Each structure stands twice: as C-alpha cells, then as structure tokens.
Amino acid sequence: AQKVTQAQTEISVVEKEDVTLDCVYETRDTTYYLFWYKQPPSGELVFLIRRNSFDEQNEISGRYSWNFQKSTSSFNFTITASQVVDSAVYFCALQSNTNAGKSTFGDGTTLTVKP
C-alpha cells in the first residue's frame, strides 16, 4: 500500500520568512514519482514539481526548492522569502508504476503568509 504523510496541517509565517513543508512517503515500489501541487483558494491544482525515484538531486526554482532523500523517504519543499501570494494548500503526492496514473495524496498543508 502507498501512503503520503504531511504532518503539518497548518503553518503560518510572516512575509519574507522561509518555510519548509514536510512530506514523508511509503511505497514498496522501486520506481515511483513524487509531486508537489499548490491549490489556491480558487480550487485548481497547480503542478509545481515532479521527481522520479532515481533522481535524488535537489532542485531549485526561483524561491522554491525541494529536498528529496530516499534514505528517509522524504520529499520536503522549502519556500524562501515567502510572499502573501504563496498562501495556499500544498499537496504532496506519490505515483508508482504499479498504479500507473493513480496518485496517492497527502492530507495537505495549509500555508498562510501574513503581511
């Protein structure tokens, strides 16, 4: 069975602070993909990043960075110098080859960035 745990239900920070959203996953598959999505109040899911299980390099995209550590089954997401527009629900998701196309989502972390 697959499982994604986002232990932080809600996080509140003040603008310009750095914030890290945690994601821990479980799977028996050796090939899998990890995702982060942003869901603003409007409701659509905005794709942020995809990582495959063979690529443990960290990635940086502007103010966003991701730390993938297979040894601890974690795929954490850091926003540097947060902005009010970063306020949203963030979901971590897992997709494996044995369940091709089906995504298992974490419960989400609600991030509030205050001015």
Added chain:
Amino acid sequence: SAVISQKPSRDICQRGTSLTIQCQVDSQVTMMFWYRQQPGQSLTLIATANQGSEATYESGFVIDKFPISRPNLTFSTLTVSNMSPEDSSIYLCSVYRDPEAFFGQGTRLTVV
C-alpha cells in the same frame, strides 16, 4: 502537457437530483481518473475510467452513486446521483500521460 477542460466549473444543486460532470482532453489518453475532494480534505480517487469497459471503482465508491462513461479516448463523464449535502465537494478529472498526471480545474459542487 495535457489540456483538460472540465465543466461545469461550479454548480449548486438540490438534494435528490443528479449532476453530470464532463471532462474533455486535448488528445487521446489511455487512463482517466476521477477524484473527489471534500471540504478541507485531501483528494480521494473515486474510479478509473476505462475506454470500452466499465469503470473500476475504489473502495467506498459504487457505480450506482457515481456512474461513469468513457465513450472515447478524449472524453469522460462522472455523474453524481441522488445528491445529498454530503456530496458537496470539488470533483476533479485527471489524465495520465506517462509519466505524469494532469488535473482539470475541478467542479465545485454544492448540494442544498
């Protein structure tokens, strides 16, 4: 990338009625999925829509309540039948194009 058009984007429905949600993809895909997101919750897979055969439902979801059609490789519908307030959710369709899943913009359903 895949472009997914989902409609309606939102609706308010009376209890006991049914609503059909449409999902159109810009190109042929083998797999289409329907998810539900209840208020304040995560996404839960309802079923996999298979072209040419019956949909495959996840535990807790049944065909009588959520009938699905998949007439071709670019289109699917999900019907929420005999609605109650507990069905108020966002419903999202998703397609799989190896190795990524893409999501429609969602249908925000409120049942009164």
